[in-house]
Amino acid sequence: MLDATPSMEAIEQPAVINRGSRFSGYLRAISAIVWKDLTAELRSRELLSAMLVFALLVILIFNFALELDIRTRETVTSGVLWVTFAFSGTLGLNRSMAVEKDRGCLDGLLLAPVDRSALYFGKALGNLIFMLIVEAIVLPVYSVLYDVNLFRPGLMAVILLGSVGYVAVGTLLSTMAVQARTRDVLLPILLFPVVLPVLVAALRACNGFLQGFEMVEIWPWINLLIAYDVIFIAVAFMVFDYVVEE
Amino acid sequence: MEPIPKTLKALNWITSALLVVALYLVLFYAPREAVMGDVQRVFYFHVSVGWVGGLAFLVTAIAGGVYLARGDHRWDQIALASVEIGLFFTLANIISGSVWARPIWNTWWTWDPRLVTASVMELVYIAYLLLRQGVEDPDRRARFGAVYSIVGFISVPITFLSIRIFRTIHPVVIGSGDPAAMGSLNMDPKMRVAFFFSLFTFTLIYVTLLWHRLRLQRLAERVEQAKRKVLSA
Amino acid sequence: MLFQEASVNTFNYMLLGFSAILGIMALFLISLVVRFRNLCRDLEQLEGNDVNERT
Numbered sequence: 001m002l003d004a005t006p007s008m009e010a011i012e013q014p015a016v017i018n019r020g021s022r023f024s025g026y027l028r029a030i031s032a033i034v035w036k037d038l039t040a041e042l043r044s045r046e047l048l049s050a051m052l053v054f055a056l057l058v059i060l061i062f063n064f065a066l067e068l069d070i071r072t073r074e075t076v077t078s079g080v081l082w083v084t085f086a087f088s089g090t091l092g093l094n095r096s097m098a099v100e101k102d103r104g105c106l107d108g109l110l111l112a113p114v115d116r117s118a119l120y121f122g123k124a125l126g127n128l129i130f131m132l133i134v135e136a137i138v139l140p141v142y143s144v145l146y147d148v149n150l151f152r153p154g155l156m157a158v159i160l161l162g163s164v165g166y167v168a169v170g171t172l173l174s175t176m177a178v179q180a181r182t183r184d185v186l187l188p189i190l191l192f193p194v195v196l197p198v199l200v201a202a203l204r205a206c207n208g209f210l211q212g213f214e215m216v217e218i219w220p221w222i223n224l225l226i227a228y229d230v231i232f233i234a235v236a237f238m239v240f241d242y243v244v245e246e
Numbered sequence: 247m248e249p250i251p252k253t254l255k256a257l258n259w260i261t262s263a264l265l266v267v268a269l270y271l272v273l274f275y276a277p278r279e280a281v282m283g284d285v286q287r288v289f290y291f292h293v294s295v296g297w298v299g300g301l302a303f304l305v306t307a308i309a310g311g312v313y314l315a316r317g318d319h320r321w322d323q324i325a326l327a328s329v330e331i332g333l334f335f336t337l338a339n340i341i342s343g344s345v346w347a348r349p350i351w352n353t354w355w356t357w358d359p360r361l362v363t364a365s366v367m368e369l370v371y372i373a374y375l376l377l378r379q380g381v382e383d384p385d386r387r388a389r390f391g392a393v394y395s396i397v398g399f400i401s402v403p404i405t406f407l408s409i410r411i412f413r414t415i416h417p418v419v420i421g422s423g424d425p426a427a428m429g430s431l432n433m434d435p436k437m438r439v440a441f442f443f444s445l446f447t448f449t450l451i452y453v454t455l456l457w458h459r460l461r462l463q464r465l466a467e468r469v470e471q472a473k474r475k476v477l478s479a
Numbered sequence: 480m481l482f483q484e485a486s487v488n489t490f491n492y493m494l495l496g497f498s499a500i501l502g503i504m505a506l507f508l509i510s511l512v513v514r515f516r517n518l519c520r521d522l523e524q525l526e527g528n529d530v531n532e533r534t
Contacts, residue, residue, distance in 0.1 A: 169397065176390045180380030189376055190394065193369040194401040197408040204412065220411045228404055235400060239393045242314050245386075285489035288496030295500055331507070338503040345496040349489045451504075458511055465518045472525035 029114040033122025037096070038129065047095050051134045055088040059142060073146055078206035081142065081150075082199055085135060085159075086166070090188050092130050093170040096123060097178040110244060120240040124171040131163045154209040154218070161225040162202030168229060169195050172236040175243045201225045248461070257454045264447040268440075276440040288346050290440050294448035296339035296364060301452060302332030303367060306374075307399035310392030322388035323467075325395060326378070327459035331452060333371045340364050359409040366405050370398035 041047050062080045066072070100106040100123075109119050139159075143150045170191055177187040205221035207213075272290045279286035305328040313321035343361045344354050355361070374394055381387040433441060 169401075172397070173394070176377065176393065179386065180377065180390075181382065182376070182380040186377065186380055189373045193366050193373060194398055196366060197401065197404045200405075200408040200412060224404070224408055224411065231400065231404070232397075235397060239314070239396065242389045242393055245389065283489035284493040285496060287493055288500075291497065291500050334503055334507040338500045341499045341503070342496045345492055345499060349492045455507070455511075462511060462514055462518070465515070465522070469518050469521050469525065472522060476525055476528050 025114060026118050029112065029118040030122045030125065033109070033119065034125045034129070037123070037126035040099075041130070047092060047130060048133060050095065051088045051092045051130065052137060054091055055084050055134055055138050056141065058084045058087060059138070059145070063145075073148060074211055075207070077142070077146070077148055077150075077210055078203050081138070081159075081206065082162070082203045084138060085131070085163070086192070086195075086199060088134055089131050089163075089166055089170065090191065092134070093127055093167070093174040093191075094177070094184055094187050096127050096130070097171075097174040098183070101178050106244070116241045116244055117237050119244065120171060120175075120236060123175075124167050124236075127171050128163060128167045131167060132160070135159055135163065148210070150210075152209050155206055158202055158205040158209065158222065158225070161222065161229060162198050165198040165202075165225060165229045165232060166195055168232045168236055169198075172240060172243065175240070197224060197228055201228070248464075250461075254454070254457055254461075257450070257457070261447070261450050261454045264450060268444050268447040271440040271443055276437050277434065282350055285346055285349050288342050290444045291448075292339060292342040292346060293441070294444040295335045295342065296360070297445060298448050298452045299332050299336035299339055299364065299367065301449070302328045302335065302456075303371070303395075303399055303402070305456075306332065306395045310395040313388060314392045319384075319388060322391065323460060323463045324456075325388075325391060327456055327463055329371055329374055329395070330459060331455050333368065333375075335452075336364055336368045336371065340368065357409070357413070359406050359413060362409050363402060363406040367398075367402050370394075370402065374398065 059080065062083075066076055066080070100109070110116070139150045139156075142148065170187075173190045173194070174187050177183055177190060180186050201221040201224040205218050205225070208218040208221070268290075272287050276287065276290070278284060306325045309321045309325035309328065313319070313325065340361065343358075343364070347356050347358075347361075348354050374391060377394055378387050378391050381390055
């Protein structure tokens with residue numbers, strides 16, 4: 001098992017081994033990973049296009065599956081949105097980790113003299129950004145197609161909180177799934193039972209904002225989302241090492 | 247095959263006897279409930295079985311955690327053994343809950359937080375086994391199992407909470423009774439005896455079955471070793 | 480299926496409920512027994528082979 005000590009930094013700057021430099025090294029590692037994913041994606045655009053096309057297709061299917069007439073539209077919108085996000089999110093999570101594994105980047109990243117959790121945060125942040133980009137495109141499309149105003153601050157805050165929770169657990173689980181034989185099929189099976197509270201809470205909160213419920217009815221959901229996000233980011237941070245050991 | 251230890255043999259007998267007594271208490275000693283009739287008796291075992299399912303899951307998560315910390319694969323054996331028991335008992339919980347619901351609320355399924363959470367927990371167990379099946383390397387298999395069992399275990403109470411909130415904000419009226427009352431009966435003393443005795447009996451059943459399943463696991467590993475020896479010879 | 484008096488008609492459901500619980504437990508026990516037998520037999524065969532190869 002690789003030892004994650006900042007030995008290389010010690011060689012370069014022998015006098016500067018203090019908390020500050022180690023932490024900024026940590027942050028630099030995270031931003032390096034995020035930057036790598038973003039620039040790779042900018043060039044190939046394969047991840048985003050796949051997620052986006054899939055999301056739009058799901059919305060299209062829902063159009064025929066559910067009677068989205070003016071009256072039912074309001075009640076059904078948040079459900080349609082979150083099912084779309086959940087499924088296209090799975091695509092993104094799978095691809096993101098599969099790329100690392102297949103191109104051997106995972107081993108390279110593991111050799112870096114930095115705490116393993118930086119790898120987790122870097123990938124999670126990258127996954128989050130991709131998910132948010134897809135959501136940012138889906139929202140206006142849906143708004144236009146169904147003449148529903150989705151641009152309320154409360155709604156967008158909930159989508160952000162929900163995506164954070166989804167990606168926090170999803171990144172951890174996809175790291176495991178990608179190392180299994182049943183790779184692509186396994187991630188949804190692992191993820192959905194565990195991420196259910198996020199989906200329920202985000203769905204109900206979005207619905208509350210869309211239908212103009214009182215904040216007092218929506219707060220429990222937002223609190224649940226925040227609690228979930230905090231708990232699972234902490235858990236993932238603690239166990240991630242065990243998932244990438246060689 | 248290693249001979250059955252005396253304690254386990256004794257446990258077998260004791261547990262079987264306790265189960266018979268529990269059946270007597272539940273079927274005859276406890277009075278018939280006024281509103282729901284005889285089907286209410288299922289409740290005693292329904293809760294006990296559900297309790298065993300949750301306990302089994304907790305044991306798996308803790309054993310997984312200890313395995314991660316210490317690397318001793320015997321803890322992984324415990325985790326795996328416990329999951330199987332949990333899977334069967336949680337299934338029994340779900341089915342008995344459904345059977346209980348049918349005459350009371352005239353539906354085979356209620357979106358009661360407990361029933362839904364049990365189902366989600368069952369799905370997590372199944373996912374756990376599928377995860378293990380998909381990983382070749384035994385050490386990695388154990389580690390991944392441990393991580394997932396911990397993540398899964400933490401998520402289950404949160405799932406329960408989310409559905410509970412869902413039900414309080416959007417109560418679903420099924421039939422005449424409040425579905426949230428499922429399990430919160432006013433129990434008279436005889437019922438209490440049957441209830442707690444069942445809980446105790448099933449806990450002991452869990453321990454006994456866990457022990458047996460562990461022995462099976464150790465035997466399976468011996469067979470694996472023997473296979474490898476024969477293949478390499 | 481009409482039910483007039485709950486205390487009379489739920490007996491069948493009670494039987495169903497108990498058979499489900501006990502049946503599932505029995506299934507688990509049976510699976511344990513079957514697996515034990517198979518493994519013991521495998522072990523005997525394998526260790527028998529081992530002995531044969533050495534002799």
